[in-house]
Amino acid sequence: MLSSSSQHSRKIIFEEGGLGPLLRILETGSISLKEKAAIAVEAITADPENAWAISAYGRVSALIEACRSGSQPIQTHAVGALRNVASVEDIRLALGEEGAVPILVQLLVSGNTATQEKVANCLSILASSGEYCRALIIQEKGLPRLMHMIQDLSNSDTIEHVLRTICSFR
Numbered sequence: 001m002l003s004s005s006s007q008h009s010r011k012i013i014f015e016e017g018g019l020g021p022l023l024r025i026l027e028t029g030s031i032s033l034k035e036k037a038a039i040a041v042e043a044i045t046a047d048p049e050n051a052w053a054i055s056a057y058g059r060v061s062a063l064i065e066a067c068r069s070g071s072q073p074i075q076t077h078a079v080g081a082l083r084n085v086a087s088v089e090d091i092r093l094a095l096g097e098e099g100a101v102p103i104l105v106q107l108l109v110s111g112n113t114a115t116q117e118k119v120a121n122c123l124s125i126l127a128s129s130g131e132y133c134r135a136l137i138i139q140e141k142g143l144p145r146l147m148h149m150i151q152d153l154s155n156s157d158t159i160e161h162v163l164r165t166i167c168s169f170r
Helices: 007-015 019-028 031-045 060-069 072-085 089-097 100-110 113-128 131-139 142-152 156-167
Strands: none
Touching: 007 031, 019 031, 019 060, 031 060, 031 072, 060 072, 060 089, 060 100, 072 089, 072 100, 072 113, 089 100, 089 113, 089 131, 100 113, 100 131, 100 142, 113 131, 113 142, 113 156, 131 142, 142 156
């Protein structure tokens, strides 16, 4: 897929206005097209200079909905895109306000291993951003789920993200 092949191609797709149509496909396309769009959106938003555009297009909710109701591949890549856009301070607040935290916490237990790693990473970013997001994670019983995950994990990257999230609550 062109969008994930190189930083240069991702930049060109973004600069030519490709993100908006990809987000529309993520909302309204067939499952197969949504999966491809989710992969592309995750790849494009990996560049912090592009991540802000999700908010500018008003499509944070599209990523959240893809996490809520998409197939496992869609969820995995939509969570990856959420993780990428969580690096933008203004979007972290929008993620909390638009209901991302309950869905992310649910994916800690229902998602596949790749999804769980991306969720743990996203939650660590959100938890480190301030009291508001930490309170949402606690309210959704995310802390006990993170603690339980540590017992079952073997992937050192995921363990690191989980521990980073837990440490944000000190």
